[in-house]
Amino acid sequence: MHLPDGYLSTKVWIAGWLLSGTGISASLKQSKKLLEERTVPLMGLLSAFIFAAQMVNFPVGAGTSGHLLGAALAVILLGLAPAIVVMTTVLAVQCFIFQDGGLTAMGANLFNMAVIGPITAWAVYRGLRLIPGNGLTGVMIATGLASWCSVVAASAACATELALSGTIKFSLVFPAMTIVHMVIGIAEGVITCLILGFIWSVRKDLIIQDRGRIFSPGPADRRKVVVLFCILILIVILLSFFSSLLPDGLEKVAEILGFARGGSEPSFQAPLADYTWPGLESVFLSTALAGAAGAMIMVIVSAGIARLIVHRKRIRH
């Protein structure tokens, strides 16, 4: 997902730098407030930890191996702002040492993997942690989903940047990127859960304790959880149904938003005209889009509903 130089248009990479710069400087400030003088050694060592952990290969089989990416892990163990700082350091070093990702594109890369990734992980984790109580299962579910969503969200942002730059068509790059990262996200979720499972058995306090987060509310109401998940699944199914009905609608949105390079070119008014892949347009793309959109909506809705539940509880007390 590390974009090299030359793939993004000038507008996009400058916007990437501005956005990630703002996000990172805000989180630097926040973590200095949270950790005071401890910031420098803690952030330095933990970014070194993430970097080292990324080197350990988990042989998945069939000659491939996965490794940790770490955004969700950092968020869960450190809180949002410090995690953004840690991921920034890791990405900067990856560029300096391995030349992974370009220098002009670094703003966009930071935005995807050091800002969007952690924020998504934080939203999902924080939202889901409110629901299933304080047990190991609840933490693991929240961790797994948070890791998965953070990877997919980062890849979606990356695909959008490529499309906005006019390098690749949105309808092509978005499903391709997100589908690949939906698989990578599963590995990420499993690895993060394994690491967190160990930390849970040794230093539970690091996971439960409040580092600028809120505690999860007491024992969860099982029925509420079941209802909530039913609603979420329903939303995902509905979404995939609608988006398979309206594949052209998405294309239209892309056109209106200016994803297409030179929207007036006749080439774009006949999308996918140059090649014919029977059935691809209606089934494959739309399911993928629906999956990604469903995941995003699920995150937002679950966080929102969790908020509501907590809020109502507080009022009742």
Place this chain on the structure above:
Amino acid sequence: MHHAFLDRYAYLESFVHKLDPRMKLIAFFLLLLSIVLHDVLYPRLFIIYAAMISVLLFISRIPLSFILRKARSISLISVLIALPLPFFTAGEKLFSVSLPGGFALSISRPGMVLFLNVLGKSFLSILLLILLFNSTKFPDLLKAFERLKVPAVMVLILNFFYRYIFVLIDDMERMLVAMKSRGPRMGKFALFKTLGAILGNLFLRSFERAERVYMAMQARNFNGKMHTLQSFSISGGDLAFFFCVLLAITGVRFI
């Protein structure tokens, strides 16, 4: 553990290595911008830039095999991203094949132009970055960042990263060796669980080490600034190099 994988060739002595890090950073960044900002990287422009970079690479005396190996592994990713471009960009067809089962594969002219454009730019930039980061020692690079007004905290964090990454990797490798010596043939489930435990352990170790480092720093009156003995100075050679780069990138605009 040796610094082998971080900045192995940064300790060579050559004109490029000896350039003032600030000047080098700015000059290389300008060159990079100049490459990226071309709307279309015509073959002649590509050749000019490639020639400039290869001269610099030659002077730097970084082994060619190292550069190529590194460039190859990074370019692979950019080729992967760019690969669909010739096939999926609409426009005048250069070439078309119909495959069995109703599939048709065609390469379009604008797609090909876009493909070569993107690939050429990214390849040149990768070479440039390899040269920059392998001819500058990491501490010097960070000091240059500090002088160029990158936020001081960020630079300090990077400094700490550099100090402790070797310690952590040593820690990790010891644990991995211990794991292999005790369970050479583990099932996948056991292996993953153990690897997870090792990484969890590594986290706890680095977390606790950070606390100890912090206390040691407080004991030594750390006030948020790193003091080093070496200072940068800009020589005639630096200025000459900088003006050559400036001249080159303005000259290229008129070709």
